[in-house]
Amino acid sequence: MINLKKHISVALAYFLLVALMGVLLRLFFVTPVQLNFKYILHAHSHTALLGWIYLGLTTLIYKIFLSEADKSKLYKRIFIFTNTCILGMLVTFPYQGYALYSIIFSTLFLFASYWFTWFAIKNIPEHFKHRFSWKLVKASLWYLVFSSVGPWAIGGVMATLGTESIWYKTSIYFYLHFQYNGWFILALLGILFYILEKNGVVFRREQLRSFFFLLNFAVIFTLFLSVLWFGPPTIIYVLGLIGAVAQILAFYELYILLKKPWSFLIKSISPRGLLLFKIAGVLLVAKVLMQFFSAFPYMADLAYRLKDFVIGYLHLVFLGIVVPLMLAFLNYFRLLTIPKSFLWFFLLAFITTEALIFYKAFAFWLGLPFFQNYYILLAAFSCLFPIAVGILFYNQIKNFYLST
Known part of the structure; x- marks a missing residue:
């Protein structure tokens, strides 16, 4: 075993x-x-x-x-x-x-x-094959496989066109898009729906079908948002905007789906897991809105010129949505416990570093004052991340040896 x-x-x-x-x-x-x-x-x-x-x-x-x-x-x-x-x-x-x-x-x-x-x-x-939870997880696995087209393409692009080619960056963004928006998000949603199914929550088939279609439509079409940085033809902006709107509709449907079983989720998830779950939910809304606004030429060009917007966005999705949800689910299935000290250090690190990263982007955009010790502060607050994760890792090791 x-x-x-x-x-x-x-x-x-x-x-x-x-x-x-x-x-x-x-x-x-x-x-x-x-x-x-x-x-x-x-x-x-x-x-x-x-x-x-x-x-x-x-x-x-x-x-x-x-x-x-x-x-x-x-x-x-x-x-x-x-x-x-x-x-x-x-x-x-x-x-x-x-x-x-x-x-x-x-x-x-x-x-x-x-x-x-x-x-x-x-x-x-x-008995899992026809469950909606497995349908989401299976789709996520196919996105995992599909994302690998990016890395396979990079080798050919480097050998023929070089790293300065638009296809080099496009290959990287292709990979990251289907990792973040396909593999990560759909896998986590599949786990969420498994928890609901396991506890007897029943959804209307039409609702699930509509949500699944919109979600996958959005994953595919928001890919066009990843190529706006080189100023493509107008049709690419339109397709990206369609994907962004579909994503808003998909997550609105998710909100409707979760509205009734929300009271059950509150009871079934631990208080610390629930806090992480709520944080991820709020930041998911921010992610969807950021992608929507990035479909417009001015904002797309701004994100390309000011890399801190992209760095802040990637960290927001990774550290603010994916990591909290995964920790909440690992905690739910008793694969780890979440110490209170980890939560405080992690949230303080996340909030301060994200605030500094986005402040730099807004400062260069709007001409705001840029203070002298910015990089020292960013490095100092970043030190809170290994402290937080170190606490979590130590707690996991301690519990593992105590249970064996």
Whole structure:
């Protein structure tokens, strides 16, 4: 039998490394650092998406939908192979950036994600196949696979057109879009609907069908928002706007769907998990509105010129929506506990760093005063992230050894 708490401990170890690398990246703007900024940035982003979030989501999917399939040995092999790829990227990216060995390990990771997707779809128990929760998770896995078109394209673009080509950035944004808006969001929604289904909440089939259609329509068409940075033809702006509107409608339908069972969710989720859930809900509204406004040429150009808007947005989705929801669900399924001290440090770190990142963007946009110690403050508040994650990781390790 697999101890999934151990797997979450591994994921949290990656999260701690991500937080430490985040502080290191801030220090580049404060003091001379004898390392390559881009190389550390690559390691930071790959470990965040493919180490912490990927392992957290796949562990949840395995526990909920696949643990009864009696395929623990195969799942363990997939887990070991996946971690070999992640560790390979963790070692090679800081040393060489995008080069032979890091590309080998990141390519192998793509095959690891295909392996897990195949494993999940092939071994899903029959009684889950027609559930709406699995429909969402299955779609998320296909978006995970589809997102890999981006990394596959990058190699060809670098070899033929170079990194200055618009297709280089477009390939990266393609990957990030289907990771954030497809794989992450739909997987988390699938887990949410599983909890509701398990506790007897029934929805009208027409409502679910409408929500699913709008959600997937939005995921596909908001991709056009990721290519507005190079000033494409007007039709691309229109398609992006259509996707943004569809996304607003999709999440409004989600709000309607969750309105009745909300009282149940309040009772079933722990107080700390519920706080994280509420924060993610509020910031999800902010995300949807930001994507809507980015469909207009002026705002799209502004986001391209002022990179802090993009950095703030990505951190908002990652640290403000995906991480809180995943932690709330891990807590619900008793794969980790959430210490009160972690919450305070994490929220303080998130609020202060996001405020500073967006302030810089607004300051350059609106001509607001830009204070001298900005980068020192940003680095100092960023130090709260590894403290928060360190508390969570220590608590997880302590509980793991106490239970064995």
